Amino acid sequence: MPTPHTYDYAVIRVVPRVEREEFINVGVIVSCPTARHLEARIELDEARLRAFAPSLDIDALRPYLDAIVAICNGDANAGPIAALPPRARFHWLTAKRSSIVQVSPAHVGRTTQPERVVEHLMQRMVRLPD
Template identity: 30%
Template sequence: MKKHAVSYAIIRFQPHVETEEFANIGIVLVAPRISYLDFRLETRRLGRLTSFFDSVEATTIRSVLKSYNLELKRIRDLAGHNGSGQSRFEFELSDNAEHLFHALTKDREGVIRFSEIRFAMTDSPKAKLDELFDYYVRQNFAGSVYREGLLEKHVRGILKLRDIGRNLKPMEFTDGLYSAKFPFVEIVQDKPRKVLKPIYLGQDEPSRILEHGNKWLFTINRLKEKMPPDVVVAVEGPKDSAKRRQAFHEAVEQFRVNNIKVVDGRNENELIGAMER
């Protein structure tokens, strides 16, 4: 399959020029030889923006992105995009895809900025655009396993700061057929007294949130005869999407129904309170 040389830039939201802080919100990509120009812009999952730039009203952020999305569509249409690729017609010099790309990504003042232009080779410009968007904006490399690791690291930091972590050790429990390792087990007189397990429940799909919650619910229930009765799960859930939040609340409720304590893994007071009882 023929390879295409593409140029792309990361679209960034930077409301405070003074601090130079920004968040990646999209990708614009051009394949000059086939006159392909397209973009992807995040307009739905705005929790990361609203929490990071908490001094900017959520309605303002939505309005800016909505307006810019329309502007990008207008520019894409000028290049002749037809939804599945590029229409082939004679371009005016000022309207060809490569010229529009460079005009669009030129450094200028405003809350929407661009990274430096980058280059790649690809069989499919559209697939490459989706891949870049998933990586730089949706951060698909930061999957649930990675995020659960970050939550565990955060919890460990809090426990050490409060001088609680010294009596906590990782421990594996098994019934002979099934086993699982828990990162924080309080040991008192050489016996496990309490178990704390950070669980990330902010997966992309509601079904995956429920599946991950059910996995650990099954694990704890299966091994409950081998574990101390005092089990705490420190959870982190999604910050946007009503359906994902609903799935998160259902997963949390299942833990509680099964007499498993649930605390907010990002709330220091809840964590400390659960471990000091």
């Protein structure tokens, strides 16, 4: 029987008007230290974002979302945060902030297949039901 792993995850949100606290989920971050797995995935539904926030500059938003993925990947071009250990990067990325890009509180799960968690969460938390 495969070994179950505990993982933490947070949902990445776009909050066009912070004062209204309305948001659209656009991605997830998953940390599974026992499997040495840290991953972020972003999927922007541009039509949905434009309908939700017509004045939102999606092109200006992209670099901030791309930075999350680069930091998770430990990309050397992503700055000093990307050089931290994976668990520290996860905690830095999930720290509370008041900006157009926010993350949910961290949640915990268990799985025997850590490499499949991101896809499962994207389907459940980000993509619209078919």
